[in-house]
Amino acid sequence: MTRYEFNPAARSASTLPLEGRGDKVGRFDRYFLSQLLTLFGFFSLVLILLYWVNRAVGLFDQLIGDGQSALVFLEFSALALPGIIRIVVPLAAFVAALYVTNRLISESEIVVLQATGCSPRRLARPVWLFGLIVGLITAALVHALAPAAARVLDDREEEIANNVTAQFLTPGEFLTPATGVTVYVRNITEEGVLEDMFLADTRDDDSHVIYTASNAYLVRSDRGPQLVMVTGMAQTLRVADLRLYTTRFQDFTYDIGRLMVTETGGRIPSRQVSTHDLWQASADLQERTNRSVVSLRAEVHDRINKTIVGVAAALLGFAPLMLGRFSRFGAWKQIVGAVLLVVVVNSLESWGSTIADTAPERWPLIYVSGLTGLAIPILLLFVAAPPRFRSDRRAQGLPA
Known part of the structure; x- marks a missing residue:
């Protein structure tokens, strides 16, 4: 003890x-x-x-x-x-x-x-x-x-x-980068040439447009990315009377930047701003x-x-x-x-x-x-x- x-x-x-x-x-x-x-x-x-x-x-x-x-x-x-x-x-x-x-x-x-x-x-x-x-x-x-x-x-x-090349264009697939827009590209070459381009734009309730082109190129500009289509055709369907209008072109520029407009309209959230500002x-x-x-x-x-x-x-x-x-x-x-x-x-x-x-x-x-x-x-x-x-x-x- x-x-x-x-x-x-x-x-x-x-x-x-x-x-x-x-x-x-x-x-x-x-x-x-x-x-x-x-x-x-x-x-x-x-x-x-x-x-x-x-x-x-x-x-x-x-x-x-x-x-x-x-x-x-x-x-x-x-x-x-x-x-x-x-x-x-x-x-x-x-x-x-x-x-x-x-x-x-x-x-x-x-x-x-x-x-x-x-x-x-x-x-x-x-x-x-x-x-x-x-x-x-x-x-x-x-x-x-x-x-x-x-x-x-x-x-x-x-x-x-x-970066539309990443999200807007994938060879061999039908993609919908925005509501009412469908895109298809058969192939993208190493030089960036888009072969056999198809683009359907049905965002306008009054008319639907389908663009087809043998080749297309993505071009950067001050207004944003632009899609230049070469040797193609635009088919416009007027919904009111179901009449189809066809236009052939040697080159045509489509403003892809319109598909990338953000909902904030250029505004920034306050969480990005420093306390001092x-x-x-x-x-x-x-x-x-x-x-x-x-x-x-x-x-x-x-x-x-x-x-x-x-x-x-x-x-x-x-x-x-x-x-x-x-x-x-x-x-x-x-x-x-x-x-x-x-x-x-x-x-x-x-x-x-x-x-x-x-x-x-x-x-x-x-x-x-x-x-x-x-x-x-x-x-x-x-x-x-x-x-x-x-x-x-x-x-x-x-x-x-």
């Missing part, structure tokens, strides 16, 4: 001078922070892969089906990553804080520190630092990286859309985005709130677990409570984003989710310190 002897010279850790405990707590802070960053990196990688695979499946079918190469697919996937990471970062921070805190509690490391006189608010110091790091990452994504990547991605999508809200930007000054600046407030939510996510994974006493059955009740709090904050964040789009003049409501996400952990950390603990700390002249 093991014998335990009482050493009267020994003092309990809670009565040690603050200087004696500072180094140990400081080492624990560094250890806690390193664990948070390590698990944050791991969970971020896992979640990014899950989101990326889900997006890549549809993107792969779209690009490869349009005749694009694997390099284009990888380029588009890389440009989509900043937007995916922006979504993943707060969630990964919450999961990392929840996992590390629960493990430290189950292994009694936090329990021992609390026994030495460390309050929950003092133990939260590395979590605050971790939250600030997550907030900086989120800020870099929402204010700079994600808008820049979205801008480049949309430019590349427009370039691919205008959104806040300036110039007249040109208002016209190009079709949004008012208040609406553009509400988008800036929404981005700032996303940064605050990133900080709050880390605290929401820590503070609820400080409630209650140590139990051999684990802290599953606190974990469930933390998950529910995150669901509430995310719901408020979605509500704030909706306000930024539909009622920008009510922009102060956008910050409800971020401020709620910060206020709840602070309140929980205050509640987590029992009154007796706080009164003992005040008696020793230490902060509660």
Whole structure:
């Protein structure tokens, strides 16, 4: 049987001078922070892969089906990553804080520190630092990286859309690049000559036109891509009286650029614009985005709130677990409570984003989710310190 002897010279850790405990707590802070960053990196990688695979499946079918190469697919996937990471970062921070805190509690490391006189608010110091790091990452994504990547991605999508050789022409197949337009090319030579061209344009309800040509060429111009057909015939069917008109030509130019007109009519979405430009809200930007000054600046407030939510996510994974006493059955009740709090904050964040789009003049409501996400952990950390603990700390002249 093991014998335990009482050493009267020994003092309990809670009565040690603050200087004696500072180094140990400081080492624990560094250890806690390193664990948070390590698990944050791991969970971020896992979640990014899950989101990326889900997006890549549809993107792969779209690009490869349009005749694009694997390099284009990888380029588009890389440009989509900043937007995916922006979504993943707060969630990964919450999961990392929840996992590390629960493990430290189950292994009694936090329990021992609390026994030495460390309050929950003092133990939260590395979590605050971790939250600030997550907030900086989120800020870099929402204010700079994600808008820049979205801008480049949309430019590349427009370039691919205008690449009619890839999406408009596939030898030996009848294709419908636009509603009411059917194209067939028997063969495309290495020089780019389109042999035995067939093009049916039925977009006009009053007349339907069929073009046939022995050869055709794709030509770039200031007005966009043009299809030049050589030695062919145009057959026009007037729908009103079902009369057919035939016209033979030696060369004829068909404006393919009309098939590539986008629905936005030259407008750009605000997600492509940097935060600085959104806040300036110039007249040109208002016209190009079709949004008012208040609406553009509400988008800036929404981005700032996303940064605050990133900080709050880390605290929401820590503070609820400080409630209650140590139990051999684990802290599953606190974990469930933390998950529910995150669901509430995310719901408020979605509500704030909706306000930024539909009622920008009510922009102060956008910050409800971020401020709620910060206020709840602070309140929980205050509640987590029992009154007796706080009164003992005040008696020793230490902060509660």
